[in-house]
Amino acid sequence: MSGPVKRRYDSSRRQEQARENRRRILDAAHTLFVTKGYGRTTIADVAAEAGVAPETVYSAFKNKPALLHRTWDVAVGGDDEDVPMLERPELRALFAEPDLRARFTAFAVVNTAAMRRTARLHLAVRGAAASDPAAAAMLAEIDRQRLAAMAGHAEAASATGQLAVAEEECRDVLWSTTDGTLWHRLVEGREWSDERYAAWLGRLWVSSFVVAFS
Known part of the structure; x- marks a missing residue:
């Protein structure tokens, strides 16, 4: 019984960590796009601001245009809910x-x-x-x-x-x-x-x- 329980706990923790990373990346992207400019902001800049690896940003958002799109959606709605x-x-x-x-x-x-x-x-x-x-x-x-x-x-x-x-x-x-x-x-x-x-x-x-x- 201990094995499956541990796997469920670990999966939940990984999912929460992924959501937290996405929130930090989106906050960092918004800040940098506004203060530094979209064109001058790189994925590496966003990763550094968010405290994650560049690979984490690419994994979550694929590329900078997709990151911009999601950043805008969250700004409009005020949260990251898909409503x-x-x-x-x-x-x-x-x-x-x-x-x-x-x-x-x-x-x-x-x-x-x-x-x-x-x-x-x-x-x-x-x-x-x-x-x-x-x-x-x-x-x-x-x-x-x-x-x-x-x-x-x-x-x-x-x-x-x-x-x-x-x-x-x-x-x-x-x-x-x-x-x-x-x-x-x-x-x-x-x-x-x-x-x-x-x-x-x-x-x-x-x-x-x-x-x-x-």
Whole structure:
């Protein structure tokens, strides 16, 4: 009996160690992509920052573009769980809110938290896109995914009967104000707090999109 028990214990411990290594690698990659730049960061750099061997990084993520992709996914979601954004509780709560003013106000808070996690990385990918094909492909994918997500928000907003503009206009303005540029300029450039930024963004969206009732 002792043999099988030991093997199960060892397997569990190895799996937990592998998960911990992946978390450390992803944290290291995010830090280096933002501070050093995607193009100048090597797998060896990531391994050293994470305290693992380069072979461990390759084993977990295969190559640097795959590592960038997973780093982005974790930054967007806020964790390494494979749960689509639209199925996460904070997004489900948004779509369940019937009052469009309250919905856009709450969405601004959710988006601000996402910008805190992703804006610097997005800027790093954008900066590398001109000279690195993998970064360019990642940037295009990010923009496509965000446009699809904002189309979903605009469609749902239109369905409430409270949208004051065309659905396409709502989609495009949401898409243009959620790429991290505004957050970076106002929070990091002008030292706004996240709370001030979220309140401002909510007012902007409400005034731009929601029917004014007398």
